[in-house]
Amino acid sequence: MRYNIEILRRQSPEAENYTENIIYDTDDVGETVANMLRTINSAEKILNNDGKVIEPISYEHSCMQKKCGACAMVINKRPMLACDAFLNNVQINGHIRLEPLKKFPVVRDLIVDRSIMMENLKAVRIWAKQENITLDEETVHISYEAATCLQCGCCLEVCPNFVSGDDFVGAAGFVPAGRLLTQMTVDDRQELADSYKKHVYKTCAKSLACNDICPAGIDIEHVLSASNAVAIWNRLRNR
Amino acid sequence: MRVNVIGAGLAGLSATRTLVKNNMKVNLISYQTSERAQSVLAEGGINAAMDVSGESDSYEYHYKDTLKSGCDIANEQAVKNFAKASPDILRELVAIGVPFNSKNGQIVQRYFGGQEKKRTAYAKSSTGKEIMTALIDSVRQYEVEGTVNRLSHHEFVSVKMDISCKGVYVRDTFTKKTEYYEGPVIFATGGLSGLLPGVTTGSTMNTGNAAAELFSKGVVFSNLEMVQYHPTTMSIVGKRLLVSEAARGEGGRLYIKTKSGEIKYYMEEKYPKLGNLMPRDVVARESYLVVHDDNNEPIVYLDMRHLSKEIWKNRLSDLREEIMHYKGTDPAKTPIQVEPGIHYFMGGIDVDVNHKSNIEGIYAAGECCSQYHGANRLGGNSTMGALYGGRVAALSVVADFGEKCKKQEYAMKKTDSEIKDGERIPESIEHTPVITENAKGIFMESMGIIREGDSIQKGINRLRELQQDKRCNEMDIKRLRLMMAMLESAFYRKESRGAHYRTDYPKRNDESYKGLVKSKCDKVGKITISI
Numbered sequence: 145m146r147y148n149i150e151i152l153r154r155q156s157p158e159a160e161n162y163t164e165n166i167i168y169d170t171d172d173v174g175e176t177v178a179n180m181l182r183t184i185n186s187a188e189k190i191l192n193n194d195g196k197v198i199e200p201i202s203y204e205h206s207c208m209q210k211k212c213g214a215c216a217m218v219i220n221k222r223p224m225l226a227c228d229a230f231l232n233n234v235q236i237n238g239h240i241r242l243e244p245l246k247k248f249p250v251v252r253d254l255i256v257d258r259s260i261m262m263e264n265l266k267a268v269r270i271w272a273k274q275e276n277i278t279l280d281e282e283t284v285h286i287s288y289e290a291a292t293c294l295q296c297g298c299c300l301e302v303c304p305n306f307v308s309g310d311d312f313v314g315a316a317g318f319v320p321a322g323r324l325l326t327q328m329t330v331d332d333r334q335e336l337a338d339s340y341k342k343h344v345y346k347t348c349a350k351s352l353a354c355n356d357i358c359p360a361g362i363d364i365e366h367v368l369s370a371s372n373a374v375a376i377w378n379r380l381r382n383r
Numbered sequence: 384m385r386v387n388v389i390g391a392g393l394a395g396l397s398a399t400r401t402l403v404k405n406n407m408k409v410n411l412i413s414y415q416t417s418e419r420a421q422s423v424l425a426e427g428g429i430n431a432a433m434d435v436s437g438e439s440d441s442y443e444y445h446y447k448d449t450l451k452s453g454c455d456i457a458n459e460q461a462v463k464n465f466a467k468a469s470p471d472i473l474r475e476l477v478a479i480g481v482p483f484n485s486k487n488g489q490i491v492q493r494y495f496g497g498q499e500k501k502r503t504a505y506a507k508s509s510t511g512k513e514i515m516t517a518l519i520d521s522v523r524q525y526e527v528e529g530t531v532n533r534l535s536h537h538e539f540v541s542v543k544m545d546i547s548c549k550g551v552y553v554r555d556t557f558t559k560k561t562e563y564y565e566g567p568v569i570f571a572t573g574g575l576s577g578l579l580p581g582v583t584t585g586s587t588m589n590t591g592n593a594a595a596e597l598f599s600k601g602v603v604f605s606n607l608e609m610v611q612y613h614p615t616t617m618s619i620v621g622k623r624l625l626v627s628e629a630a631r632g633e634g635g636r637l638y639i640k641t642k643s644g645e646i647k648y649y650m651e652e653k654y655p656k657l658g659n660l661m662p663r664d665v666v667a668r669e670s671y672l673v674v675h676d677d678n679n680e681p682i683v684y685l686d687m688r689h690l691s692k693e694i695w696k697n698r699l700s701d702l703r704e705e706i707m708h709y710k711g712t713d714p715a716k717t718p719i720q721v722e723p724g725i726h727y728f729m730g731g732i733d734v735d736v737n738h739k740s741n742i743e744g745i746y747a748a749g750e751c752c753s754q755y756h757g758a759n760r761l762g763g764n765s766t767m768g769a770l771y772g773g774r775v776a777a778l779s780v781v782a783d784f785g786e787k788c789k790k791q792e793y794a795m796k797k798t799d800s801e802i803k804d805g806e807r808i809p810e811s812i813e814h815t816p817v818i819t820e821n822a823k824g825i826f827m828e829s830m831g832i833i834r835e836g837d838s839i840q841k842g843i844n845r846l847r848e849l850q851q852d853k854r855c856n857e858m859d860i861k862r863l864r865l866m867m868a869m870l871e872s873a874f875y876r877k878e879s880r881g882a883h884y885r886t887d888y889p890k891r892n893d894e895s896y897k898g899l900v901k902s903k904c905d906k907v908g909k910i911t912i913s914i
């Protein structure tokens with residue numbers, strides 16, 4: 145099958161955007177966007193549709209099995225992991241458009257600077273100062289699920305309320321908080337609960353657009369309501 | 384002065400925690416944030432003799448199993464220390480909230496290859512991810528207070544050296560600017576899957592570039608011929624998908640069909656005691672042999688149809704989802720086709736029992752170093768090895784540099800324009816994909832599960848030719864050098880042991896080869912191999 149790949153590119157943060165078109169042929173039904181980019185880049189000469197030799201396409205990758213969140217990008221308008229995007233499934237009439245995530249500053253081509261996500265986790269103060277957690281068997285599954293967040297940023301892309309640099313941290317910021325909120329004792333979690341109120345509770349509209357997009361399949365609604373129960377209502381766990 | 388930790392997987396995070404707890408300040412440097420490190424992929428579990436299964440397990444058994452599966456070439460004292468410390472490390476993980484599967488408040492452990500006792504703790508089938516998240520959270524507080532200076536999107540460029548290591552050059556991959564940081568360096572850069580793109584289970588970002596640079600700088604490497612083929616992997620685009628050993632630990636059975644249609648559980652037939660859970664080198668080799676036996680259809684299957692619903696739900700959920708997603712097959716309903724694939728590098732930076740390299744100021748831990756696993760790594764031992772190694776390396780730095788680091792004020796980092804002290808920093812650190820692809824082809828032909836002297840020699844000659852290729856840049860040359868050392872080590876070891884099996888020397892020879900094969904590169908790129 146022949147695909148027409150359209151990539152929104154930029155050489156540096158200051159440079160102008162431009163669109164590159166590349167023809168890509170494959171019969172492999174398992175081919176993913178991430179592996180396609182790897183294949184394109186490993187050619188000795190990379191040619192675009194006009195037959196011009198072009199620079200390799202910059203994108204982030206690591207695990208190639210949707211476990212690390214590195215390769216998140218916008219594929220035919222939908223934020224997703226490139227290693228989880230089968231060409232066959234995402235193409236529209238053989239056409240696939242790749243763009244960098246839009247809520248973060250572009251570094252090069254499909255690479256964006258997601259540092260703000262790390263800053264947000266710091267702002268929410270997600271850590272356990274006292275390393276003395278005893279897991280609660282009732283809620284441990286929530287903690288387990290919260291810990292699977294990839295920090296990919298797809299949820300932030302679709303969140304109507306997330307703006308980089310604002311107080312509100314979006315699902316990528318509150319899901320990880322759920323891991324500790326549900327397991328720490330009342331005394332130990334106070335600081336975390338306070339910052340949770342400030343950075344999450346007041347702004348989240350609970351529209352749950354994030355829930356549908358999360359490539360890790362996290363039940364964000366569930367984690368959110370459990371975290372709210374603990375941090376806001378002091379319910380669920382009272383030891 | 385800060386300690387520089389390069390790599391933010393299990394080993395790097397463990398080293399960082401230990402340093403901070405000993406009042407040291409850290410630069411934590413990595414290509415990407417910790418969430419992207421290969422460590423998050425570990426599924427099956429982590430070993431520690433917790434003795435929770437009523438089998439009278441103890442660290443002595445863990446020590447013996449590890450040494451024996453490694454075919455007696457690992458450092459005995461190091462393995463003993465490792466096995467002894469493991470239960471405490473596991474308890475520490477529990478205390479930071481890792482949700483290991485447990486029953487009535489007690490951790491549950493499972494069987495894993497090469498071990499007669501249930502010694503492998505797990506968090507469903509995302510053990511690595513769950514441990515990483517807890518460690519990342521725990522280090523975050525130190526980032527906020529400034530003790531840890533996290534430099535993600537930074538890559539290692541080189542070390543500054545006279546007879547010892549003074550500091551490290553790194554490059555911001557976003558701005559492409561080079562920076563210099565004074566102080567001792569702990570390498571925790573993971574395995575070498577980046578030398579062999581697409582054919583391993585590992586991360587594309589364990590490029591092997593750090594190892595290649597250090598090798599060319601004269602750091603001694605060892606055990607490079609010992610490459611682990613995991614017996615059960617599946618081919619997907621861009622990589623090999625691991626089918627965790629947990630699948631067999633929970634009861635999965637390997638079989639092959641004969642041409643007359645008979646089903647042979649070849650592992651259970653040949654090894655009645657451990658069966659499908661023999662050490663990985665043995666299972667991979669047996670699978671290779673049955674596939675190449677003319678009486679059989681050349682496909683190995685892993686049958687997990689008989690596993691209970693409870694097991695699929697609570698212990699192997701992610702594994703099942705992954706196989707269904709990428710292969711379109713439900714392993715609970717259909718036996719899956721599996722093949723051996725490259726999974727782990729037992730060799731790496733040669734370190735002593737304290738995780739010091741041959742160069743003062745350079746330490747290494749985790750998969751990038753050669754420690755604990757000998758000729759064959761046990762499943763569940765590398766996560767623990769990375770955590771323990773990171774701790775030991777950090778404690779060594781504290782002992783060697785503690786006073787100095789605390790006395791000297793934090794030397795401001797130097798930026799691009801200020802680095803003009805005569806040291807030549809490598810220009811290009813991006814390898815050329817075509818060269819890497821060619822090198823991979825050569826490697827795969829001579830460094831398979833079954834090896835033979837002539838073909839290894841042929842590979843060495845071909846690598847030498849490739850080094851003359853005009854397209855090679857400086858980094859390509861260094862990477863080829865490291866790969867050359869892997870092949871030369873394999874050629875040097877004229878015996879069969881663990882992951883290294885040679886048809887021209889099929890027997891183990893303790894008289895000549897009971898030890899690690901070491902490789903060293905001199906200033907003009909000449910490689911010396913010795914034992």
Ligand SMILES: Cc1cc2nc3c(=O)[nH]c(=O)nc-3n(C[C@H](O)[C@H](O)[C@H](O)COP(=O)(O)OP(=O)(O)OC[C@H]3O[C@@H](n4cnc5c(N)ncnc54)[C@H](O)[C@@H]3O)c2cc1C
Nearest residue numbers: 390391392393394422425427428539573749750763765766
């Ligand atoms: C699919 C899979 C499943 C596994 N399952 C298990 C299991 O169940 N049990 C078990 O014990 N082991 C398992 N392993 C092995 C184990 O996960 C790894 O050996 C271990 O996690 C390695 O940890 P590490 O800290 O040494 O390196 P990694 O986690 O690989 O981290 C390497 C770090 O170094 C950085 N880095 C690398 N090069 C550079 C550079 N040049 N400059 C800057 N940064 C650099 C990377 O960005 C990363 O942060 C598995 C491995 C795989 C691939």
Ligand code: SF4
Nearest residue numbers: 303348349350352354
């Ligand atoms: S529920 Fe809506 S507002 Fe809240 S994080 Fe998700 S997308 Fe954003």
Ligand code: SF4
Nearest residue numbers: 293294296297299358
């Ligand atoms: S919550 Fe889901 S979408 Fe958001 S960062 Fe985590 S894994 Fe990605």
Ligand code: FES
Nearest residue numbers: 207208212213227
């Ligand atoms: S490369 Fe890891 S999620 Fe895509």
